[in-house]
Amino acid sequence: MGLLCNILLFLLLCTCVAESADPLGDFCNEDNEIGKGISANIDTLLTKLVSNIASTGYVATSYGRDPNQVYGLAQCRGDVAKEDCSTCIQDAAKQIRQRCPNEADARIWYDYCFLRYNTKNFIGEIDTSYGIFYYNVNNVTDPVNFIKQLEDLTGRIRAQAVEPKNQGLGKGESKLSPLVSLYALVQCTRDISQIDCAQCLAIAVETFTTICSERKGCRVLYSSCYVRYELYPFFFPINSSNGTAEDNQIVVVHP
Ligand SMILES: *[C@@H]1O[C@H](CO)[C@@H](O)[C@H](O)[C@H]1NC(C)=O
Ligand SMILES: *[C@@H]1O[C@H](CO)[C@@H](O)[C@H](O)[C@H]1NC(C)=O
Numbered sequence: 612m613g614l615l616c617n618i619l620l621f622l623l624l625c626t627c628v629a630e631s632a633d634p635l636g637d638f639c640n641e642d643n644e645i646g647k648g649i650s651a652n653i654d655t656l657l658t659k660l661v662s663n664i665a666s667t668g669y670v671a672t673s674y675g676r677d678p679n680q681v682y683g684l685a686q687c688r689g690d691v692a693k694e695d696c697s698t699c700i701q702d703a704a705k706q707i708r709q710r711c712p713n714e715a716d717a718r719i720w721y722d723y724c725f726l727r728y729n730t731k732n733f734i735g736e737i738d739t740s741y742g743i744f745y746y747n748v749n750n751v752t753d754p755v756n757f758i759k760q761l762e763d764l765t766g767r768i769r770a771q772a773v774e775p776k777n778q779g780l781g782k783g784e785s786k787l788s789p790l791v792s793l794y795a796l797v798q799c800t801r802d803i804s805q806i807d808c809a810q811c812l813a814i815a816v817e818t819f820t821t822i823c824s825e826r827k828g829c830r831v832l833y834s835s836c837y838v839r840y841e842l843y844p845f846f847f848p849i850n851s852s853n854g855t856a857e858d859n860q861i862v863v864v865h866p
């Protein structure tokens with residue numbers, strides 16, 4: 612009986628722990644502390660974001676009245692399926708409150724989605740003030756060819772991202788050799804203009820050069836855009852089993 616209880620308890624704990632996935636990063640702005648009357652509005656706002664995300668993978672809205680009004684944005688990467696998108700935003704809504712319990716300006720990043728809220732209206736404003744960078748510790752073997760291919764590919768997909776029909780998403784691949792391909796994806800948040808999207812992506816791709824130069828993989832996450840490249844397929848639809856993911860990642864956070 613005692614053993615059974617322990618097993619049940621163990622299973623229960625496992626389920627709870629596994630319930631919401633770890634994000635890639637978060638930002639809790641300590642300059643904007645939660646005031647009275649705001650916390651309940653954040654909860655309602657998060658409920659709105661979670662319940663409205665499925666239809667288009669993007670929600671920008673607000674809740675409450677000045678001075679307790681809270682603005683929120685939730686968005687999934689454009690290639691991510693509805694179900695994965697909903698799960699991601701649900702996780703984000705849970706985790707952001709746990710991670711930023713005392714801040715009224717909070718942001719959380721996952722590979723599949725991004726969520727943020729603030730008492731100041733940020734919707735429509737480009738923001739590259741805070742970035743999270745992940746890179747693979749290993750370097751490519753043929754940097755000259757690699758850098759040229761990466762420039763060509765990111766140039767192509769940045770042009771895709773600013774076409775209105777693509778809603779801020781660009782993705783593609785390029786053969787480095789008969790056996791090795793480079794995969795890259797860029798995504799802007801859908802509240803910003805095409806010009807701001809282009810600017811955010813330019814800043815993010817510039818970071819490839821300064822932080823990731825010859826690395827086998829790199830991710831740059833800002834509040835207005837996300838860019839990533841890898842030597843394995845990581846975006847949808849994932850065609851084949853070409854290449855495998857390397858989890859050799861280092862994270863650098865720049866305030
Ligand atoms: C990759 O290159 C960087 C910069 O040249 C170097 O510091 C680093 O040690 C290299 N990584 C490996 C695994 O060799
Ligand atoms: C992926 O699949 C599509 C359609 O099946 C095909 O046209 C394309 O060449 C494939 N790409 C790769 C890298 O295998």
Ligand SMILES: *[C@@H]1O[C@H](CO)[C@@H](O)[C@H](O)[C@H]1NC(C)=O
Binds near residue numbers: 784789791792851853
């Ligand atoms: C993936 O692998 C298949 C065969 O295994 C090959 O035909 C195809 O070109 C590869 N795709 C890329 C993008 O490397």
